[in-house]
Amino acid sequence: MQPTLSRLKLDAAQSTPLYRQLAQQLVEAIEAGDWETGEALPSERVLAESLNVSRITARKALDRLVALGLIQRTHGSGTFIAPRLNQSLTRLTSFTELLVQRGHRPSSRWLSRQLGTPTVEESLRLGVSADHQVSRLKRLRLADDVVVAVEESCLPHRVLPDPEVVTHSLYRHLESLGTPIVRALQHVSAVNADAELARLAQVPESQALLMMTRLGYLADGRPGELTVTYCRTDYYDFMVELTQ
Amino acid sequence: MQPTLSRLKLDAAQSTPLYRQLAQQLVEAIEAGDWETGEALPSERVLAESLNVSRITARKALDRLVALGLIQRTHGSGTFIAPRLNQSLTRLTSFTELLVQRGHRPSSRWLSRQLGTPTVEESLRLGVSADHQVSRLKRLRLADDVVVAVEESCLPHRVLPDPEVVTHSLYRHLESLGTPIVRALQHVSAVNADAELARLAQVPESQALLMMTRLGYLADGRPGELTVTYCRTDYYDFMVELTQ
DNA sequence: GTGATGAATACCACTTCAATACCACCAACA
DNA sequence: TGTTGGTGGTATTGAAGTGGTATTCATCAC
Numbered sequence: 001m002q003p004t005l006s007r008l009k010l011d012a013a014q015s016t017p018l019y020r021q022l023a024q025q026l027v028e029a030i031e032a033g034d035w036e037t038g039e040a041l042p043s044e045r046v047l048a049e050s051l052n053v054s055r056i057t058a059r060k061a062l063d064r065l066v067a068l069g070l071i072q073r074t075h076g077s078g079t080f081i082a083p084r085l086n087q088s089l090t091r092l093t094s095f096t097e098l099l100v101q102r103g104h105r106p107s108s109r110w111l112s113r114q115l116g117t118p119t120v121e122e123s124l125r126l127g128v129s130a131d132h133q134v135s136r137l138k139r140l141r142l143a144d145d146v147v148v149a150v151e152e153s154c155l156p157h158r159v160l161p162d163p164e165v166v167t168h169s170l171y172r173h174l175e176s177l178g179t180p181i182v183r184a185l186q187h188v189s190a191v192n193a194d195a196e197l198a199r200l201a202q203v204p205e206s207q208a209l210l211m212m213t214r215l216g217y218l219a220d221g222r223p224g225e226l227t228v229t230y231c232r233t234d235y236y237d238f239m240v241e242l243t244q
Numbered sequence: 245m246q247p248t249l250s251r252l253k254l255d256a257a258q259s260t261p262l263y264r265q266l267a268q269q270l271v272e273a274i275e276a277g278d279w280e281t282g283e284a285l286p287s288e289r290v291l292a293e294s295l296n297v298s299r300i301t302a303r304k305a306l307d308r309l310v311a312l313g314l315i316q317r318t319h320g321s322g323t324f325i326a327p328r329l330n331q332s333l334t335r336l337t338s339f340t341e342l343l344v345q346r347g348h349r350p351s352s353r354w355l356s357r358q359l360g361t362p363t364v365e366e367s368l369r370l371g372v373s374a375d376h377q378v379s380r381l382k383r384l385r386l387a388d389d390v391v392v393a394v395e396e397s398c399l400p401h402r403v404l405p406d407p408e409v410v411t412h413s414l415y416r417h418l419e420s421l422g423t424p425i426v427r428a429l430q431h432v433s434a435v436n437a438d439a440e441l442a443r444l445a446q447v448p449e450s451q452a453l454l455m456m457t458r459l460g461y462l463a464d465g466r467p468g469e470l471t472v473t474y475c476r477t478d479y480y481d482f483m484v485e486l487t488q
Numbered sequence: 489g490t491g492a493t494g495a496a497t498a499c500c501a502c503t504t505c506a507a508t509a510c511c512a513c514c515a516a517c518a
Numbered sequence: 519t520g521t522t523g524g525t526g527g528t529a530t531t532g533a534a535g536t537g538g539t540a541t542t543c544a545t546c547a548c
Contacts, residue, residue: 019505019506054506056506057505057506074513076512076513
């Protein structure tokens with residue numbers, strides 16, 4: 001038996017369901033690095049037998065890890081550790097959170113990551129002078145491998161010195177650098193897709209897109225991130241619950 | 245037993261009914277933050293047994309909290325703390341509020357107020373059958389006498405029997421009828437203006453408009469209002485503030 | 489007396505958790 | 519190249535716990 005397996009302990013007397021106890025412990029094991037990326041987890045049957053629960057219970061625990069993007073399943077083959085995507089559960093971006101809630105599989109594809117000079121609007125909103133450098137990130141957001149949004153981020157050089165090292169979550173990366181985004185203002189608007197946006201988002205030219213502009217602030221109160229997301233609205237609704 | 249449960253004390257000798265005493269104490273506990281938003285309360289049976297009252301008594305106390313919008317019940321699942329007003333993480337500033345903040349003068353102009361039959365989507369989302377009547381309100385929203393939005397509302401007949409009597413704020417009118425909207429779900433999307441929308445909003449045809457769909461709920465938990473607002477985004481945009 | 493209210497009981501309907509059994513797919517190997 | 523053993527996928531079931539409700543009775547105000 002793998003050392004990790006022998007460490008797992010479930011308690012039926014507890015009020016929290018067995019599958020949640022198991023999910024929680026598996027998340028901790030994965031985040032502790034018990035398995036390499038791409039490595040296979042114990043099969044559902046092995047997991048179930050070694051813990052004296054039914055396969056369904058083990059399976060439901062794994063369901064949660066799939067929803068969190070921690071593991072990937074292949075029918076007939078096995079369950080594998082996913083490339084590091086959302087390995088920290090503390091905060092999910094509203095984008096991925098919403099897609100996961102709706103049962104989709106979110107992913108993203110980088111278009112570019114480079115240094116450059118800020119536009120007038122960027123220097124104004126980020127509070128950096130026009131001759132300072134900024135990091136630019138541009139990527140496609142996908143749900144089940146269909147493009148649902150085009151996203152452009154701009155960060156002051158002092159916040160993100162090297163855009164090339166960002167691999168998955170920008171916010172997680174900023175946290176690991178010690179400068180997390182703690183608050184954000186978001187503008188919502190609508191624009192007609194120009195030729196380039198239409199090509200990237202795979203919609204007809206002049207199609208209406210939802211434009212969300214997000215200005216994120218660091219803990220010290222200074223702006224640290226300006227992100228514009230162009231969303232296809234046939235796949236993605238931004239939902240807000242409010243009270244009055 | 246939860247610490248909160250052991251603090252609850254009822255006195256049958258008092259003149260105020262048991263269920264009111266309990267409701268009062270639960271309100272205080274919730275407002276003191278004894279439970280997180282979304283967390284499950286003790287079940288009605290647990291509540292009843294630990295206080296030595298019948299389940300009906302505990303249930304009637306919870307009824308009052310539901311009416312206050314503090315908790316939400318799910319048949320077969322449990323009773324949960326509702327998202328709190330002043331603790332809501334996400335807030336979408338209202339139309340008039342935003343315009344006034346920016347120094348504009350908001351006004352509106354009625355296009356129509358009449359009774360009709362609901363569309364399929366309306367009957368689904370409002371929970372009224374297709375052969376019942378609904379009240380329809382349609383108006384232009386203006387800032388400094390310039391059209392900035394076209395707004396269409398649809399309400400069940402039982403909520404608004406006579407659309408003609410609404411003069412200014414729909415929500416204020418509903419409050420005066422004793423059926424205020426206490427919570428709302430809002431979808432944000434983008435659409436291309438068709439010929440009629442373009443004419444009303446005074447923009448070129450196929451111009452991208454921000455489409456906000458708002459489903460308002462009454463205190464009893466039933467939907468009471470469905471409003472779709474088509475906003476011009478060249479004059480202003482809506483802002484969402486979020487903390488993470 | 490009579491109706492309204494508070495409180496209790498008993499039963500119903502729904503959801504969740506966990507289990508069993510069986511199906512569909514993949515990959516390695518004879 | 520087809521067989522076979524192990525993999526994930528899923529339909530169905532049952533028990534336990536949850537809120538929903540009809541009925542009944544005691545009490546009190548009028």
